[in-house]
Amino acid sequence: MNLKNLFLSISFHLFIFCQIGFGQTYAEKLGYPKGAKVLIIHVDDTGMSYEANEGTIMSMDHGAANSCSIMMPCSWVPDYFKYLEENPETDAGVHLTLTSEWKGYRWGPVAGHMTPSLKDEQGYLWPSVKDVVTHGNPEELYIEIKAQLEKFRSMGFEPTHLDSHMGTLFANEAFLQKYIQLGIENRIPVMFPAGHATLIQQETEYSDQQMQALRKMGEEIWKSGLPVLDDLHTSSYSWKISPEIEGDDDKIRAYKTAKFKETVKALKPGVTQIIVHSTNSTPHFEKITPSASLRKGDMLAMMDPEFIDFLEKEGIIMTTWRELRERRLQLELK
Template sequence: MRSRRLPSLRPDVSRRLILTADDFGHSPAVNEAVLAACREGVLRHASLMVAGDAAEEAARLARSAPPGRLSVGLHLVLCCGRALRDSPLAPGGAFPGSPAACGLRYFLRQDLEPALEAELRAQFERFLSLGLPPSHVDSHANIHVHPVLFPMLLRLAREYGFKRVRLPGGELSAALSYDPRPFASQLGQAFVFAGMEGALGGRPALCPDRTWGLLRSGLMEEGYLLHLLSRLPEGTTEIYFHPTTDRASLPAGRRPTPAHHSRLDFEALTSPRVAQVLRERAIELI
């Protein structure tokens, strides 16, 4: 099933764009980048890690943003981060640092499903307790699209009033035409997530038509964002980023690093050239 047409303020516009910053609440530098990119740039959405070290600060900053300017959703953590509940999922309060290992464990251990749902519920309820209106749901390392987790997520998103769920895909051609390095990694990730969408029977109604950002996670520089905008198809597209104001985050190489917070991402979201291209190409930010 393709996505429902998301609300548009301009019915004549055929290309709508959701720009999202992940890991809101991870650190003060990430929070600073989100608020600055919202006030001074093109960012309109952020995904909050409710167990992050700076989650409460992030919620306060979100409430201080200009009215209607920043929509905040839930960035679930089920790997590579802290848990909210004591359970066998997270020994010592922390999930294992390997998304692949976590995913395999969740697939093989059906006895963990009650604990997984309880942790998901705890994170949904923690988000609502921070006083933010529910917007969208995604996750750290996109682990929410795991075949065991995704059905739970869709059910809970509807139950708690969240309007949109991320399902990455459709980026391979654009990524390879910009920079094919590392080819094997980009190809492998694209096939894994395409296979997950196929296992789900297509794209559920709560998802945009496509979501980009997976294949260059942590390296969403201005040039790549402009490249994506030049290829943006009709419909609703989400592009996600991992911005920070920390200058020490600049990557030494060109290899995408999924857990990386990058000043490159922040500079892309505050680029005057990006804002100009959005206007010239009549792309509506929603």
């Protein structure tokens, strides 16, 4: 078969595949009703700062968020683990961190001297995903993410899941394989969208062939006994706060709440994770990052009674990584 005919054949089969659909969602496989919209609202960057810890706690204890993940190389990790000691059922995972992206506040690898390819000239983690891809050795990367998992466990808890700060572990196939390997070896769910993946495909602009490869990896994760997401929403960090509403919490909350409601309305059936960066921002936190207002906006939206009521009226089924893991385990035991 020549290349032209091969391309036509692939295009035809992709067309047929899209017309037929993806069959059962992962939510259905996990025992949720057919057509159900199942949701995790996940707070990233816990442990990065005191303000991030406060934002996480307020968004989960008094708001719609129901899961989080912790940046183990960061300075405020012990503070959040004090909270976990009093609230051990909290859905908390490891936010596997391979970048140190802020200029005035930085952190190094947990594994230290064992991972020289992951460090810049000052000994901190590289400031960008591109730098990690350029310099990072996959074997050293595995040493580092395993060290972050073990540090979490050394604090007296088992994480409910693993995910990737700034998506670095999704930046190339070698990194992705190490991420999946860590989850499978330790029987810990990994954040991985491999069902219909409608939102994540829109955000990443992955080709159909790339999405097919993603779904194949998802099938392998599922076969290993771990749950898989149908979809993932990561773009809330791009919802910048305009100068017109900067400093006005009521307007910021209304803006962010409207954006999250719009996102939820667009959900397709299946289990989806929406990522937020809830932070109780202060002038001190503004010294760390220019994203303080949008992060505070996430926290305010999560705590907005209007948004909480909206989720109920839309018939959204809220879940956690802990529940997904338990449901997947029960299927293995049958």
